[in-house]
Every structure is written in C-alpha cells, then in structure tokens.
Amino acid sequence: MEVEKGKTFKYLREKRDVSQEAKDNLKSFNQIKKTILDLLKESDLTVDQLTQKIGMPKNEVVFYLMSLVKFGFVQTGAIDDMDEYFSYKLKK
Amino acid sequence: MQEQIKEASYDVLVIGGGIAGGEAALNLANNGFKVLIIEKDLSIGGKMILLSKVFPTLDCSACITTPKVSEISRQPGITIFTGSEVKKIIKKTENSFEAEVLKNPRYVIVEECTACQLCEQACPVVVKDEYQFNLVGRKAAFIPFTIASPKVAAIDIGNCILCGACEKACPPKCIDFTQEKEEYTIKIKSVIIATGFKLFDPLMIPRYGFGLFKNIITSMQMERQLAPTRPFNTILRPGDGKVPCKVAYVLCTGSRDATIGNPVCSQICCMYSIKQAQLLMGALPMADVTIYYLNIRSFGKGFEEFYEQAKGMGVNFIKGKIGRISEKENGNLILRYEDINENKVKETEHDIVVLSVGVIANRDAATLFPDEQLKLDAFNFINQTDPLASPARTSIEGVFVAGTASGPMDIPDSILSAGSASAEAMSYLIQNK
Ligand SMILES: Cc1cc2nc3c(=O)[nH]c(=O)nc-3n(C[C@H](O)[C@H](O)[C@H](O)COP(=O)(O)OP(=O)(O)OC[C@H]3O[C@@H](n4cnc5c(N)ncnc54)[C@H](O)[C@@H]3O)c2cc1C
Numbered sequence: 001m002e003v004e005k006g007k008t009f010k011y012l013r014e015k016r017d018v019s020q021e022a023k024d025n026l027k028s029f030n031q032i033k034k035t036i037l038d039l040l041k042e043s044d045l046t047v048d049q050l051t052q053k054i055g056m057p058k059n060e061v062v063f064y065l066m067s068l069v070k071f072g073f074v075q076t077g078a079i080d081d082m083d084e085y086f087s088y089k090l091k092k
Numbered sequence: 093m094q095e096q097i098k099e100a101s102y103d104v105l106v107i108g109g110g111i112a113g114g115e116a117a118l119n120l121a122n123n124g125f126k127v128l129i130i131e132k133d134l135s136i137g138g139k140m141i142l143l144s145k146v147f148p149t150l151d152c153s154a155c156i157t158t159p160k161v162s163e164i165s166r167q168p169g170i171t172i173f174t175g176s177e178v179k180k181i182i183k184k185t186e187n188s189f190e191a192e193v194l195k196n197p198r199y200v201i202v203e204e205c206t207a208c209q210l211c212e213q214a215c216p217v218v219v220k221d222e223y224q225f226n227l228v229g230r231k232a233a234f235i236p237f238t239i240a241s242p243k244v245a246a247i248d249i250g251n252c253i254l255c256g257a258c259e260k261a262c263p264p265k266c267i268d269f270t271q272e273k274e275e276y277t278i279k280i281k282s283v284i285i286a287t288g289f290k291l292f293d294p295l296m297i298p299r300y301g302f303g304l305f306k307n308i309i310t311s312m313q314m315e316r317q318l319a320p321t322r323p324f325n326t327i328l329r330p331g332d333g334k335v336p337c338k339v340a341y342v343l344c345t346g347s348r349d350a351t352i353g354n355p356v357c358s359q360i361c362c363m364y365s366i367k368q369a370q371l372l373m374g375a376l377p378m379a380d381v382t383i384y385y386l387n388i389r390s391f392g393k394g395f396e397e398f399y400e401q402a403k404g405m406g407v408n409f410i411k412g413k414i415g416r417i418s419e420k421e422n423g424n425l426i427l428r429y430e431d432i433n434e435n436k437v438k439e440t441e442h443d444i445v446v447l448s449v450g451v452i453a454n455r456d457a458a459t460l461f462p463d464e465q466l467k468l469d470a471f472n473f474i475n476q477t478d479p480l481a482s483p484a485r486t487s488i489e490g491v492f493v494a495g496t497a498s499g500p501m502d503i504p505d506s507i508l509s510a511g512s513a514s515a516e517a518m519s520y521l522i523q524n525k
C-alpha cells in the first residue's frame with residue numbers, strides 16, 4: 001500500500017486502536033493544564049495555593065506544574081521570605 | 093553508524109550499550125574488529141549518561157560521557173541498534189554463534205531527524221518522563237534527553253493517540269508510522285554481555301514508606317535533580333515543591349540486607365551519596381545534610397579523602413540503622429533509628445529523605461542461550477569462571493562479560509572490566525581465526 005509521506009499516522013490508525021488509557025490521559029492532562037493556566041492568568045501562585053484552588057494532591061500539582069514549566073507555558077517566579085516555596089506565573 | 097545493518101555478520105556482538113559495553117566495543121573496533129552493539133534503550137550511555145557528576149573527582153558526568161558516546165557512534169567498525177533486543181543466541185560451531193535480534197520501530201527515520209524538537213512541541217500527550225525518573229512529564233513524541241545518542245526523536249506508541257500533530261510539524265517529514273518490528277539473524281564469532289545492573293526497588297521495604305510519602309525519593313531521582321539537565325529549576329521536594337533544608341540519606345537501602353534477599357554491599361552507594369551530599373551543599377548552601385550509614389565503604393583511590401572532605405564541609409554522618417520512616421502533616425519525615433554508637437533509639441525530622449538504593453543483578457542474559465548454560469553467581473550476576481586470570485570469561489566458551497553485569501562496581505572499574513572483556517575477546521578471536 002502506497003503511504004503518503006507526512007501522513008503516515010493515518011496508515012497506523014487503520015491498523016491499530018488507540019488505547020482508552022491514552023485517550024483518558026490526554027483528556028485529563030488537557031483539563032488540568034487549562035485549570036492551572038486559567039488560575040495563573042489571574043495571579044502568580046504557589047503549589048500550596050494551586051492545590052487549595054484545584055483540590056488535587058500537592059505532588060500531582062508539582063508534577064503538572066513542572067511539566068508546564070518544561071514545555072514553556074509557565075515560569076518560576078519569586079521565592080517566599082523563608083526561601084522555601086516559589087510562586088509560578090504564566091510565561092509571557 | 094547508527095541504526096543501519098551494514099553486514100549480517102560481525103566479529104563480536106556486544107549486548108548493552110552502557111559505559112562497559114561501549115568501551116569494550118570501542119577497544120575492539122579500534123583494533124579492526126567489527127562490532128554490533130544491541131541496546132534496548134533509545135540511547136546508548138547506560139546509567140552513566142544520566143549522572144550529575146562523578147565521585148571522587150566531581151567531574152561533570154555529561155562532559156565525560158558525551159565525547160565517549162560520540163566516539164562510539166562515529167567509529168566505522170561499530171554498528172548500533174538502539175531500541176532492540178537479542179531474543180536468543182545459538183552456538184553453531186566451536187567458534188561461531190547465531191543471534192536472533194529484534195529491532196523495535198522508533199517511528200522516526202533516524203538519518204533524517206535533525207532533533208529540532210518541533211514534534212515534541214506539537215505532541216499534545218504528556219506522560220511521566222522515565223529519563224527524569226518520573227519527576228516531570230514528557231511528550232509521546234520525544235527526544236529521550238538532551239545528550240542522548242542518537243539524538244533523535246522517538247514515538248512512544250503505547251501512549252500515542254495517533255493524532256498526526258508531530259508528523260505535520262516535522263520539517264524533514266521523518267516521522268514514519270509505517271515502521272514495523274524487524275527481525276535479524278546475525279552471525280557472530282564472540283559475544284560480550286554488558287547488560288549492566290538494575291536499581292533496587294524501595295517498594296520492597298514498606299516500612300520506609302517510599303511511594304506513600306512523596307518526599308522520599310531514590311538516589312537516582314536526586315542524581316537527576318543535581319544534573320545540569322535537571323527536571324526542576326532547583327532542588328525541590330516532589331511532594332509539595334518546597335526547597336528542602338534538612339536532607340537525610342539512608343544508605344544500604346536494598347543492600348547488605350538478607351531480609352530482602354541481597355546480603356552484599358553495592359559498593360557505589362556510600363560514595364555516590366557522599367558525592368550528592370557535597371553537591372547539595374553547593375546547590376543549597378543553607379542545607380543540613382545527614383547520612384545514616386552502617387559502615388562507610390570508602391575503598392578506592394581518593395575515596396577516604398572524599399569522605400573526609402564531606403565531613404569538613406559539614407555533612408553529618410550518623411552510624412544508625414533506620415527502623416521506620418513516618419510522615420508529618422506538613423510533608424516532613426520522621427526517621428526512627430538506632431544510633432549504633434550511642435546504643436539508643438532516636439527520632440529525627442527531615443524535609444526530604446533520599447534512599448541510596450543498591451545494585452541488583454540484571455538477569456536478562458540468563459535466558460539468551462537455550463542450548464548452553466550461562467552460569468550465574470549466588471547473587472544472580474554473571475559468573476566469572478576465572479576471576480583472577482581471566483576476569484571476563486563466563487561458563488560459555490567465546491562469551492565474555494563486562495562491567496556491572498558481573499557484579500556491583502563503579503565507572504572506573506566498569507571501564508577496566510570492559511578492557512578485560514575486549515582483550516579476552518580479541519585473544520579468543522585471534523586464536524580461533
Ligand atoms: C545514583 C547513582 C550514582 C552513581 N554515581 C557514580 C559516580 O559518581 N561515579 C561512579 O564511578 N559510578 C557511579 N555510579 C555507578 C555507575 O552508574 C555504574 O558503575 C555504571 O553505570 C556501570 O556501567 P555498565 O555499563 O556496567 O551498566 P549500565 O550503566 O547499567 O548499562 C547497561 C546498559 O545495558 C542496557 N541493557 C540492559 N539490559 C539489556 C538487554 N537485555 N539488551 C540490550 N541492552 C540492555 C541498558 O539499557 C544500559 O544501557 C552511580 C550509580 C547510581 C545508581
């Protein structure tokens with residue numbers, strides 16, 4: 001079968017199913033990303049503040065927030081007076 | 093010379109492209125032998141390529157590993173298959189073998205990828221990044237890590253949703269979802285097993301609370317936090333993003349412990365913990381680092397001085413056996429331990445606990461030879477049948493072992509062991525010409 005270069009994903013889509021887990025994972029990440037970015041639009045926030053607003057375990061907030069920093073959506077802001085917790089802000 | 097079978101027959105098959113396998117392959121190729129490296133990961137370099145600095149010199153690990161892996165991948169006598177596995181090896185004649193090799197699809201045309209990372213940016217899927225030991229996410233279309241070799245994208249097909257975003261974003265159009273598994277039959281004259289070691293899984297010691305308490309991490313996770321290509325902007329507790337102040341190391345996690353089936357010393361954890369403690373004091377000048385140990389094994393050249401240097405910098409050493417770790421509401425951890433010198437049970441609070449996990453045998457090679465018996469030692473490492481006169485020799489004639497596949501050792505000893513393996517393989521090849 002002739003497969004057009006640059007569109008080979010269509011070929012594999014016909015041959016294999018995308019797992020439900022992968023689809024669910026994407027859906028959940030997109031929701032969390034939107035929630036975090038919307039909250040950071042309003043003001044800079046710490047992990048603790050984000051946790052209280054989202055109601056998600058702190059370690060999960062750290063994971064998603066750090067991933068958003070890595071992918072260039074969020075940047076690290078100032079550290080508190082005790083030099084313990086950073087706040088995070090949207091990357092302009 | 094990446095990812096391309098140039099010949100169906102080689103002088104030597106090296107299984108595992110860590111520092112030991114890479115060094116052995118390089119020695120052989122520099123002496124005119126044709127070598128095929130089979131690496132199961134997406135990059136060669138093994139654990140060393142992911143380290144921060146190395147003890148006792150504190151040289152930057154990436155600065156040593158990068159030129160080495162580049163030399164290995166550019167050497168014309170070496171062919172490398174990444175993302176591949178050896179299924180079985182059959183001894184055909186007195187001095188020849190045939191290996192069945194499976195190359196998994198990367199879904200990227202290696203020769204055409206420029207590592208521009210546009211596929212990574214376009215991919216919407218985020219999963220845990222195994223190269224950062226799950227501290228942060230990565231995409232399903234991803235370059236394993238900055239100094240990976242080959243530095244080429246790969247598609248994690250299990251997590252891919254086949255949306256085609258990466259393919260649309262790729263300027264040289266090198267994403268190729270039509271790639272399939274490829275099987276090869278490789279004729280070889282000799283084999284070097286360099287499959288390295290596995291890290292002890294601390295979930296096997298539930299009283300330490302790893303997995304349950306999020307501010308308990310492994311030494312490999314701390315290694316990543318200390319590396320220049322670290323997951324966070326500085327050292328942070330993964331449980332709540334706090335910059336830790338009081339750091340504890342628990343040595344011998346999964347080593348010298350008959351209750352979890354590994355009564356031997358891992359040989360590296362004392363020194364890598366002392367290294368990390370020194371690096372931590374540089375990264376967090378206000379930090380207070382305590383190392384809980386049974387004995388400090390500082391047996392190598394410069395190791396004792398390195399240990400003294402850590403003490404001089406203010407690292408606190410407590411000869412103590414940890415009974416249990418519990419968590420406070422603020423995420424801090426209480427270590428309950430027996431102070432061996434004072435013969436008292438004590439409790440101390442720390443912000444973060446690093447478990448210095450030990451070295452466990454990788455048993456992958458044990459089943460590769462259906463018609464021969466590859467002997468393992470009492471701890472499931474590959475048995476060296478003549479450790480003094482011929483340290484790389486195994487129970488199968490023509491099959492040699494290099495690096496931590498034969499037991500716990502550090503990088504200089506792994507390189508030395510690779511030297512023995514390549515020298516013994518060369519001598520075997522010359523004798524059996
Ligand atoms: C936290 C930590 C810090 C350390 N710090 C230091 C330090 O500062 N200084 C020092 O000297 N040492 C240090 N070490 C030890 C060092 O990592 C090892 O000595 C070194 O990595 C051993 O190299 P190796 O090639 O034998 O094994 P590995 O690094 O384990 O490489 C083995 C390779 O084989 C591949 N492989 C495994 N199974 C298969 C298979 N079935 N088929 C194909 N390929 C396979 C693996 O993917 C890997 O690429 C540290 C170790 C740890 C855990």
Ligand code: SF4
Nearest residue numbers: 344347357358361362
């Ligand atoms: S090297 Fe140190 S920490 Fe590791 S097992 Fe041996 S004594 Fe324990």
